[in-house]
Amino acid sequence: MTDRFVSRGFVGKRREGSAAPNRVPPGQHEVKDFPVLSAGPTPRVRLDQWSFSIEGLVRQKARWTWQEFLQLPAQPFVVDIHCVTKWTKLDTRWLGVSVDTLFEHVELDPRAQFVTAFAQGGYTTNLPLPDILNGRAFVAYQYDGQPLAPEHGGPARLVVPNLYLWKSAKWVSGLRLMDKDRSGFWESLGYNNHGDPFKEERYTGD
């Protein structure tokens, strides 16, 4: 029934000349600016107190200080990002370390199937392990050639462009590998457990 519904008199603003309309997922619209959304105050993280850890189902934990993290091989990447609040931003330019590179420093327990990304301020989000492997996820610390601003998650944030942006934890401070899935912050508050924008997995049960 709802598929046949037509809004009387609605034409819409088509994306004339849009480079690739099929890069904008259903229900999303393209923006040129970079909106900020977060649940609370922006944490201010001092670089001399910053660290990033990999823990949980790994043979030995790994932990990097800011200086150590900057020594890791970083790569530029250009991705489209999709926020569940309906905006999509195309061709965003980042510099960061791929999660694959980070995992070269630990030995994953074969039971590890899920990941919780945790962040300064207590934020968490959960992801299936395959969604962050093989070039699908980065810990980024530059945006558009500049150090990542605090309101956008600086000093460093997770970037997982294949999923809605709440999965790309701002102020990320580590990854915990687990054998079972465990809902994170928004996933416990009505948002979808997986969050694939092209399947429009916005809310619980979508």
Next chain:
Amino acid sequence: MNRPIQWQIATVAAIKPETAHVKTFSLALPDWSAHRAGQHYDVRLTAADGYQAQRSYSIASAPERAGQVDLTVERIEDGEVSSYLHDVLVPGDKLEVRGPIGGYFVWEARQGGPLLLIAGGSGVVPLMAMLRHRAAAAAKVPARLLYSARAWDDVIYRDELAQLGAAGSGLEVAYTLTRSQPPGWQGYARRLDNAMLAEVAAPLRGAPQVFICGPTLLVEAAANGLVQVGVPSKQIRTERFGPSGGSA
């Protein structure tokens, strides 16, 4: 608990102009469920050829009103959905919506207080739902609203806020008008700053539950400022929209 939130076809029961750029749309819902103040609905428009656009809009009404919700929407210049709602929609029209959505930026009377609400522009909408709920539930929770707008004529819900904040209500409303002020204006007349936040928060005893909604710059200033004047981060909940963030 994994039942999806279904799309449904609401009927526009009434449209009320609030300011020159803001209207409230009262929607009658066939599948109404009580929301929590602060939640939103998604609106989906579909053109004859199948083209669709979606946006989220905060609920303005209290959950105590069964069968209907009010969505208060600011008309954004070039806004694809808000301009349709403002320029095309008339009472009796159908509108496809789903909700209520959101589980963090919410306040229910049983959460207690005191309550400190900070609004920038149309960011007042979800906070108004909280104040209407507070009144409908006859909650005695002390509450303060600090509302930043450009000019007096841009203030949404002006008359109702005056009634809600009447003597003995336990609610006090403070305004700051950042661009222009009417003659004899006695409220604040500057952008929100720490001194203003401290003054507004001071009479609330105990650490308040804080809800801040507005444009990013205001939310950043308010949230960071409150942390600086000693409000614990965990007590502060924010909802932000950039120029094209959540509310176009």
